[in-house]
Amino acid sequence: MEGNYKDINRQSWNTRVExxxxxxxxxxxxFLNGWSSLKEIEVQxxxxxxxxxxxHLQCHFGQDSISLARLGAKVxxxxxxxxxxxxxxxxxxxAATDAEFICCDIYDLPLFCDEQFDIVFTTYGTIxxxxxxxxxxxxxxxxxxxxxxxxxxxxHPVVWMYDDNFEKIAYNYFNEGAILEQESGTYADxxxxxxxxxxxxxxxxxxxxxxxxxxxxxxxxxxxFDYSPYNCFKETVExxxxxxxxxxxxxxxxxxxxxxxxxxKV
Numbered sequence: 293m294e295g296n297y298k299d300i301n302r303q304s305w306n307t308r309v310e311x312x313x314x315x316x317x318x319x320x321x322x323f324l325n326g327w328s329s330l331k332e333i334e335v336q337x338x339x340x341x342x343x344x345x346x347x348h349l350q351c352h353f354g355q356d357s358i359s360l361a362r363l364g365a366k367v368x369x370x371x372x373x374x375x376x377x378x379x380x381x382x383x384x385x386x387a388a389t390d391a392e393f394i395c396c397d398i399y400d401l402p403l404f405c406d407e408q409f410d411i412v413f414t415t416y417g418t419i420x421x422x423x424x425x426x427x428x429x430x431x432x433x434x435x436x437x438x439x440x441x442x443x444x445x446x447x448h449p450v451v452w453m454y455d456d457n458f459e460k461i462a463y464n465y466f467n468e469g470a471i472l473e474q475e476s477g478t479y480a481d482x483x484x485x486x487x488x489x490x491x492x493x494x495x496x497x498x499x500x501x502x503x504x505x506x507x508x509x510x511x512x513x514x515x516x517f518d519y520s521p522y523n524c525f526k527e528t529v530e531x532x533x534x535x536x537x538x539x540x541x542x543x544x545x546x547x548x549x550x551x552x553x554x555x556x557k558v
Contacts, residue, residue, distance in 0.1 A: 304490040338411070345366045365411075372396070408435055417446075471493065475488055508555060
């Protein structure tokens with residue numbers, strides 16, 4: 293299973309793309325009319341990105357990449373799904389932005405790109421698709437300029453311990469290997485007439501931080517949040533505009549974390 297996880301996951305995301313593009317969740321019509329897909333958590337970490345080069349890993353069909361380009365950044369988005377990258381290029385043209393897009397698994401990115409960037413950026417639901425955090429962090433370090441920043445926002449590993457309805461602990465907090473799942477519908481449209489299988493891994497906080505630190509990055513910011521800015525889980529309640537919690541947990545569990553890490557200057 294681990295040997296062909298890239299093929300399984302590429303097909304999984306290819307299956308979702310058209311449903312996601314048509315969904316209210318991603319609201320492509322509003323996006324093309326100027327709405328930014330970036331959330332408050334990452335906007336505060338990014339600051340002014342005018343004229344900065346940004347590598348956006350696991351960009352899906354490019355909304356955040358294009359939102360960053362609209363802010364004046366020079367953006368390169370990367371994703372495993374060929375259908376997602378095709379849609380990203382189409383949206384980039386429609387939005388009249390100049391983001392660039394590369395279709396590949398991020399572990400293979402050194403075969404497709406030899407630049408270094410001011411910022412490496414990746415957010416929300418990304419690392420669970422990857423088996424090896426040290427290899428992930430080494431790719432990030434390779435593509436950062438000395439003194440460059442890695443900006444990362446991710447769903448908290450505590451969330452992935454629960455079953456879909458948040459009724460019981462169903463998975464290990466720690467990485468104990470690949471998890472093969474089957475799904476009908478998708479988080480952006482649970483009633484969509486699609487089905488897919490996919491392979492994921494759980495990564496605890498220490499696993500992530502250790503990988504980042506061991507690859508020459510110094511963590512300067514780390515935060516945890518008791519809400520998700522995306523309504524992508526079951527059993528949620530919107531307690532403030534654009535902020536979602538599991539209704540029977542309230543503010544008692546972390547749902548998202550963020551970090552900024554700076555590449556050490558030699």
